[in-house]
Amino acid sequence: QVQLMESGGGVVQPGGSLRLSCAASGFTFSNYAMHWVRQAPGKGLEWVAVIEYDGSKTYYADSVKGRFTISRDNSKNTLYLQMNSLRAEDTALYYCAKVRGVQQISYYFDYWGLGDLLTVSS
Amino acid sequence: DIVVTQSPDSLAVSLGERATINCKSSQSVFFSSNNKNYLAWYQQKPGQPPKLLIYWASTRESGVPDRFSGSGSGTDFTLTISSLQAEDVAVYYCQQYYSTPPYSFGQGTKLEIK
Numbered sequence: 001q002v003q004l005m006e007s008g009g010g011v012v013q014p015g016g017s018l019r020l021s022c023a024a025s026g027f028t029f030s031n032y033a034m035h036w037v038r039q040a041p042g043k044g045l046e047w048v049a050v051i052e053y054d055g056s057k058t059y060y061a062d063s064v065k066g067r068f069t070i071s072r073d074n075s076k077n078t079l080y081l082q083m084n085s086l087r088a089e090d091t092a093l094y095y096c097a098k099v100r101g102v103q104q105i106s107y108y109f110d111y112w113g114l115g116d117l118l119t120v121s122s
Numbered sequence: 123d124i125v126v127t128q129s130p131d132s133l134a135v136s137l138g139e140r141a142t143i144n145c146k147s148s149q150s151v152f153f154s155s156n157n158k159n160y161l162a163w164y165q166q167k168p169g170q171p172p173k174l175l176i177y178w179a180s181t182r183e184s185g186v187p188d189r190f191s192g193s194g195s196g197t198d199f200t201l202t203i204s205s206l207q208a209e210d211v212a213v214y215y216c217q218q219y220y221s222t223p224p225y226s227f228g229q230g231t232k233l234e235i236k
């Protein structure tokens with residue numbers, strides 16, 4: 001069965017950096033675009049970034065553009081989110097999510113990880 | 123960028139009664155070449171990740187009870203729960219995934235039992 005497991009979260013000081021990982025299993029990872037979505041404590045869902053199945057294209061929310069980088073290693077079935085210049089408002093539970101459509105980016109999310117918490121605080 | 127707005131922000135419905143949540147996008151998410159609306163609904167219960175309920179605006183995900191239905195086209199969409207059950211208490215989100223990102227979510231609607 002499909003499994004997505006985020007890791008790498010923790011407490012970081014403002015201005016610091018952190019890299020999240022999402023280990024995927026149960027499907028052919030290299031065939032699917034992957035997203036990061038975050039949820040601040042007690043708040044709604046915010047789309048963060050997406051990467052095409054082959055890594056050829058990436059897109060970002062304005063709130064993270066220039067600070068976050070999404071990447072993937074299809075040989076390791078792993079998705080990454082490199083987060084730099086972190087701010088207090090980046091504090092959130094970060095989810096990775098898979099799309100349903102093979103080699104498609106414009107598709108709904110059929111599986112989500114359990115999320116990993118990033119706290120940005122001094 | 124497409125902005126997605128849900129209404130109401132919260133809703134209290136009696137068990138067995140109908141619950142209706144609305145979702146409006148700032149521009150059409152209907153793609154005429156394939157006749158599809160690029161709109162999904164998710165359910166999120168406390169401490170859990172979101173769960174896909176409805177995609178293409180009206181297609182129910184496998185395993186989702188048939189009391190859940192989606193409707194609408196273009197910019198206006200509705201999620202209906204025909205007979206509310208206790209296990210339906212959750213926050214519901216709509217999301218557009220039209221064309222190129224960003225793929226925005228609505229702000230969420232909290233559904234409770236009256």
